[in-house]
Amino acid sequence: MPFMNTDAGNTSFLASEAGDLIVQPVATESVALQVADVVPVPGAVHDYRVPVVAADPTAAWIAEGAEIGTSEAALGEATSGFYKLGGLTIVTRELANDSSPAAAELVGKGLARDIARKLDAAFFGSRVIDPGPPVVVNEHQPAGLEDLAGVGTVTAGTAWTTTDPFIEATYKAEAVGATLRAFVANPADALLMAKLKAATGSNLPLLGADPSQPTRRVIAGVPLITSPSVTAGTVWAVPTGRIVVAIREDVNVEVDRSVYFTSDRVAIKATMRIAILFPHAAAVQKIKLGA
Numbered sequence: 387m388p389f390m391n392t393d394a395g396n397t398s399f400l401a402s403e404a405g406d407l408i409v410q411p412v413a414t415e416s417v418a419l420q421v422a423d424v425v426p427v428p429g430a431v432h433d434y435r436v437p438v439v440a441a442d443p444t445a446a447w448i449a450e451g452a453e454i455g456t457s458e459a460a461l462g463e464a465t466s467g468f469y470k471l472g473g474l475t476i477v478t479r480e481l482a483n484d485s486s487p488a489a490a491e492l493v494g495k496g497l498a499r500d501i502a503r504k505l506d507a508a509f510f511g512s513r514v515i516d517p518g519p520p521v522v523v524n525e526h527q528p529a530g531l532e533d534l535a536g537v538g539t540v541t542a543g544t545a546w547t548t549t550d551p552f553i554e555a556t557y558k559a560e561a562v563g564a565t566l567r568a569f570v571a572n573p574a575d576a577l578l579m580a581k582l583k584a585a586t587g588s589n590l591p592l593l594g595a596d597p598s599q600p601t602r603r604v605i606a607g608v609p610l611i612t613s614p615s616v617t618a619g620t621v622w623a624v625p626t627g628r629i630v631v632a633i634r635e636d637v638n639v640e641v642d643r644s645v646y647f648t649s650d651r652v653a654i655k656a657t658m659r660i661a662i663l664f665p666h667a668a669a670v671q672k673i674k675l676g677a
Contacts, residue, residue: 415502623671
């Protein structure tokens with residue numbers, strides 16, 4: 387039966403091509419994967435743990451010949467189970483059977499954008515469904531930045547007019563031993579900031595440019611990245627090395643021709659399992675416009 391061989395060959399090609407074209411675009415499209423430390427987790431593990439030093443051992447000035455006092459570090463950990471994120475797209479049998487690299491690329495990019503959007507929405511948002519009382523959360527979604535307690539906060543007034551709040555966030559992070567990797571803002575807020583001038587009557591923009599990457603915007607030397615998943619009126623100052631996205635299973639692509647049999651369509655599903663951990667909440671800074 388030649389048609390079965392042809393279908394099998396096309397299915398394998400489509401799955402392979404889609405897989406190759408989804409994994410990399412997800413990493414590129416997702417802002418969360420750009421600003422966090424991404425850790426692959428091989429092997430059979432149920433959750434992921436990050437060791438935390440809550441307090442360092444102490445030292446003191448002592449007299450000559452005197453005994454040195456002992457002290458201990460306060461150790462803890464941040465832990466999270468893995469959550470499954472999935473995307474589904476449907477194509478016609480004709481597209482699947484006639485797949486060229488261009489068609490496979492369309493399928494891959496569509497799924498990549500969907501997965502990246504949902505990952506960023508979880509990372510920069512909240513899993514609270516109803517603030518209650520009682521509080522109702524989505525148990526199938528990891529906690530995001532909006533759920534994080536103990537973050538540093540900076541009030542920026544009622545409008546974006548100066549870079550002072552961003553400078554304050556930089557120093558607040560440094561006060562707890564962290565440095566900032568990026569500011570992440572909603573595109574609407576970033577546009578308002580981009581229109582600000584260095585002084586009244588000046589055409590010089592307030593935002594700086596990175597000499598090594600002229601298209602990248604910086605504030606006080608820290609890159610400014612945009613994501614629609616960030617709530618308008620809020621900018622997150624993301625520290626280096628203090629947020630972890632652990633990937634238990636990278637993007638897995640499956641193709642099924644039977645589920646939409648009567649309409650002659652093909653289902654292409656992509657899933658991944660991840661954990662998001664915030665082992666040092668105080669290093670994260672939230673810059674927010676006031677009422």
